[in-house]
Amino acid sequence: MTTYIGLIGGGNITETHARVARAIPGVEIAAVFGMNAQKISRLCCECGATPYADFEKFLAHSPMDLVAIGSPSGLHAEQGIAAARRGLHVLTEKPIDITVDRADALIAEASKAGVKLGVFFQDRCKPDILGVKNAVDSGALGRPILADARVKWYRPPDYYAKSRWRGTWALDGGGALINQAVHTLDLMLHIFGEVKSVQAMCTTALHAIEAEDTLIALLEFNNGALGVLQATTSVFPGYPRRLELSGSEGTIVVEQDRLLAANLKNPGADLLVASEADNNPSSSSPVVSDVRGHQAVLEDFLKCIQTNSSPRCDGKEGRRSLALVQAIYAACRKGERIEISS
Numbered sequence: 188m189t190t191y192i193g194l195i196g197g198g199n200i201t202e203t204h205a206r207v208a209r210a211i212p213g214v215e216i217a218a219v220f221g222m223n224a225q226k227i228s229r230l231c232c233e234c235g236a237t238p239y240a241d242f243e244k245f246l247a248h249s250p251m252d253l254v255a256i257g258s259p260s261g262l263h264a265e266q267g268i269a270a271a272r273r274g275l276h277v278l279t280e281k282p283i284d285i286t287v288d289r290a291d292a293l294i295a296e297a298s299k300a301g302v303k304l305g306v307f308f309q310d311r312c313k314p315d316i317l318g319v320k321n322a323v324d325s326g327a328l329g330r331p332i333l334a335d336a337r338v339k340w341y342r343p344p345d346y347y348a349k350s351r352w353r354g355t356w357a358l359d360g361g362g363a364l365i366n367q368a369v370h371t372l373d374l375m376l377h378i379f380g381e382v383k384s385v386q387a388m389c390t391t392a393l394h395a396i397e398a399e400d401t402l403i404a405l406l407e408f409n410n411g412a413l414g415v416l417q418a419t420t421s422v423f424p425g426y427p428r429r430l431e432l433s434g435s436e437g438t439i440v441v442e443q444d445r446l447l448a449a450n451l452k453n454p455g456a457d458l459l460v461a462s463e464a465d466n467n468p469s470s471s472s473p474v475v476s477d478v479r480g481h482q483a484v485l486e487d488f489l490k491c492i493q494t495n496s497s498p499r500c501d502g503k504e505g506r507r508s509l510a511l512v513q514a515i516y517a518a519c520r521k522g523e524r525i526e527i528s529s
């Protein structure tokens with residue numbers, strides 16, 4: 188049975204969505220919607236899809252079973268809600284949107300319409316991350332003590348100049364935190380659990396953008412562990428992102444989603460995953476050329492549609508990092524510690 192997908196956006200990440208859709212047997216790209224007519228028509232020629240510049244006409248395209256949203260982040264909920272109302276399943280890029288209120292509206296609408304809602308947090312699907320999550324869940328790290336995350340990336344001025352929505356409050360919802368570091372924040376929550384309070388500082392150090400390009404945050408987890416996050420797009424030439432998780436039984440170090448070290452008092456076999464490194468140049472470029480993570484998310488989503496189950500990262504899961512992002516920005520604005528209500 189063929190599943191028909193519609194792509195929304197037509198920019199950088201839609202290229203990735205098109206590549207993974209074409210790589211999965213039984214999936215056809217039915218239609219593409221976006222503002223850049225030339226790019227949309229090239230993409231449609233490559234994959235035999237119908238181009239649309241009118242969103243309502245795009246949504247009415249038939250056959251179409253689901254949409255993959257790759258538009259500016261501040262449009263995800265609005266477009267997802269419109270798609271859900273048409274009975275289309277919705278798989279959106281991260282972040283789920285730029286405000287929790289809008290994320291909640293999307294989650295409610297998908298539920299009301301009886302369609303699946305998923306978020307592309309592809310790092311959750313990477314083999315080493317799955318191994319680390321299992322090991323921490325099974326107690327290999329002991330009592331969680333410290334999570335140290337570094338997302339010290341670089342984006343050249345062109346990155347912001349060529350896509351004017353990036354780094355704006357209205358469409359990106361912020362800067363380096365919500366756009367780049369949100370992946371790592373999602374992993375911290377996924378592996379270490381909920382955060383109950385945050386303190387943070389940010390600055391716009393290098394780029395001509397409205398929002399921050401450099402931010403540091405201190406986190407207090409519900410389980411008593413502390414966390415520190417550095418998020419930036421201003422550190423030349425950009426370094427692989429790194430997550431160090433320490434507990435009473437040892438430390439696990441993940442770099443670029445690859446297990447670098449598992450220094451545990453009682454090493455188990457759980458963590459020995461023979462995976463290949465992620466080849467994406469994320470520390471210096473937004474292009475997702477190694478599409479295995481995105482492909483795993485789409486495959487998981489298709490399986491959920493077929494079996495009527497829940498995606499690995501559904502709307503509620505996707506909302507968690509956004510709620511934390513909002514609390515961190517509030518802490519920056521107020522210059523004080525923010526308690527997060529669950």
Ligand SMILES: NC(=O)c1ccc[n+]([C@@H]2O[C@H](COP(=O)([O-])OP(=O)(O)OC[C@H]3O[C@@H](n4cnc5c(N)ncnc54)[C@H](O)[C@@H]3O)[C@@H](O)[C@H]2O)c1
Nearest residue numbers: 196197198199200221222223257258259260280281282350
């Ligand atoms: N999961 C990942 O690793 C990853 C990587 C990059 C980007 N993203 C996400 O993908 C989204 C898009 O980022 P990008 O890098 O592709 O940006 P981009 O600027 O390259 O592409 C965005 C596209 O949206 C189009 N657009 C503008 N207004 C629109 C509208 N009203 N409706 C539909 N399309 C519209 C623009 O013409 C542009 O082609 C963002 O939410 C970003 O956070 C995720």
